[in-house]
Amino acid sequence: MKHKNIAIFVPHAGCPHRCAFCDQHTITGHPAPPAPDEVEAVCREAVASFSADERAAAEIAFFGGSFTALPRGYMTALLEAAAPYAAQCRGIRLSTRPDTVDTSVLETLRRYSVTAVELGAQSMDDAVLAANDRGHTAADVSRASALIRAAGMELGLQIMPGLYTADAASDRRTVEAVCAIGPDTVRIYPTVILKGTRLAALHASGAYVPRPFDEMVTETAAAMETFRARGIRVIKVGLHASDGVSAEAVGGYYHPAFRELCESRLYRARIEAVITADGTHPARTWTVRVHPRCISKAVGQKRANVRYFQDTYGIGIRICGDEAVPPFQVHVGGNACF
Numbered sequence: 595m596k597h598k599n600i601a602i603f604v605p606h607a608g609c610p611h612r613c614a615f616c617d618q619h620t621i622t623g624h625p626a627p628p629a630p631d632e633v634e635a636v637c638r639e640a641v642a643s644f645s646a647d648e649r650a651a652a653e654i655a656f657f658g659g660s661f662t663a664l665p666r667g668y669m670t671a672l673l674e675a676a677a678p679y680a681a682q683c684r685g686i687r688l689s690t691r692p693d694t695v696d697t698s699v700l701e702t703l704r705r706y707s708v709t710a711v712e713l714g715a716q717s718m719d720d721a722v723l724a725a726n727d728r729g730h731t732a733a734d735v736s737r738a739s740a741l742i743r744a745a746g747m748e749l750g751l752q753i754m755p756g757l758y759t760a761d762a763a764s765d766r767r768t769v770e771a772v773c774a775i776g777p778d779t780v781r782i783y784p785t786v787i788l789k790g791t792r793l794a795a796l797h798a799s800g801a802y803v804p805r806p807f808d809e810m811v812t813e814t815a816a817a818m819e820t821f822r823a824r825g826i827r828v829i830k831v832g833l834h835a836s837d838g839v840s841a842e843a844v845g846g847y848y849h850p851a852f853r854e855l856c857e858s859r860l861y862r863a864r865i866e867a868v869i870t871a872d873g874t875h876p877a878r879t880w881t882v883r884v885h886p887r888c889i890s891k892a893v894g895q896k897r898a899n900v901r902y903f904q905d906t907y908g909i910g911i912r913i914c915g916d917e918a919v920p921p922f923q924v925h926v927g928g929n930a931c932f
C-alpha cells in the first residue's frame with residue numbers, strides 16, 4: 595500500500611529568523627499557518643476519502659516550519675485538531691529545527707500520537723551552517739536526534755547539499771555524519787536559489803556560485819547509494835515540483851524530476867562498472883536487462899544514458915525489461931531481449 599501523507603503546512607511558524615535559502619511560502623504554496631479548525635477540516639476530508647488500507651498507511655504531516663518552536667498553546671491546538679484522525683491512521687509526523695527539541699516538548703508530542711520527527715539538519719559542517727544563517731550547530735543535530743530516539747519516535751534527517759560555502763567534500767562529510775547518527779529516513783534537497791532570499795542576493799553578487807548541475811546529480815546519486823547501503827530510507831530527493839518553486843527558482847538545483855535524474859545516474863554507474871571491467875569493450879551493442887519498472891531510469895531522460903555510452907565508449911546499449919532482475923540491479927551481456 596502506497597504511503598500517503600495528509601500534508602498540513604505551517605510556513606515559517608515558530609522560525610526564530612529566516613535562513614539564507616528559505617522561503618516556505620513559495621515552497622509550500624501556502625501564505626499562512628492554518629487555524630486549528632482548518633486542520634480538523636483537512637484531516638476529516640482526507641480520512642473520509644481513504645480506504646481502510648490507505649488509512650492504516652497514512653500519516654498526518656505538519657511541514658514547512660519549526661513545529662516544536664510554536665507557541666505551546668497553538669501547537670497543542672493543532673495537535674488536538676488532528677488527534678481524532680491520527681487515531682484512525684498511522685500517526686503524526688512533523689518537521690522542525692534541531693535546536694528547538696527537548697525532552698519536555700517530545701513528551702507533549704508523544705501524548706498526541708506523534709510517531710516521527712524530522713530535523714532540518716541541512717549540513718553537518720558548522721561553517722556551512724553559519725554561512726547560511728541556520729543558527730544551530732551540527733552538535734544540536736546529534737543531540738536532538740538522540741532525544742528523538744530516546745523518546746521512541748522515528749527519526750528523519752533532511753539535508754541540503756550545495757549550500758553557500760559547501761563544497762563536494764563538505765557535503766560528503768555531511769552524508770557520513772548523517773549515516774553515523776543512523777536516522778530511519780532522510781530527505782535530500784539539493785539547494786534551490788529562490789527569489790528574495792539572502793542566497794539569491796549572494797548569487798546575484800557573484801559571491802555564491804553553485805557547483806555544476808550535473809555534478810550535483812552525480813553527488814546526490816552517490817549519497818542515495820550510501821544511505822541505501824546503510825539501510826537508511828531515502829524518502830525524498832529534490833524539492834516537490836510546483837508552479838511556485840519553478841517560477842521563483844533563479845538558480846541552483848531545481849528539476850521537477852530530480853530523483854529520477856539521480857536514479858538514472860545510478861543505473862549509468864552500474865552499467866559502466868560492468869562495461870569497463872571488461873577492459874576492451876569488444877561488443878558493439880550491449881544488452882542490459884533491468885526490472886521492467888526501471889526501464890526509463892536505465893535509459894535516462896531523453897535517452898541520456900544511451901547517448902553517454904555511445905559518446906564515451908562508442909558502443910550501443912539496448913535496455914530490456916526482465917522481471918527476474920531486482921530493481922536497481924542490472925544484468926549486462928547476452929544478445930537476446932525477452
Ligand code: SF4
Binds near residue numbers: 611612613660
Ligand atoms: S529552513 Fe526551517 S528554520 Fe529556516 S526559515 Fe526555513 S522553515 Fe524556518
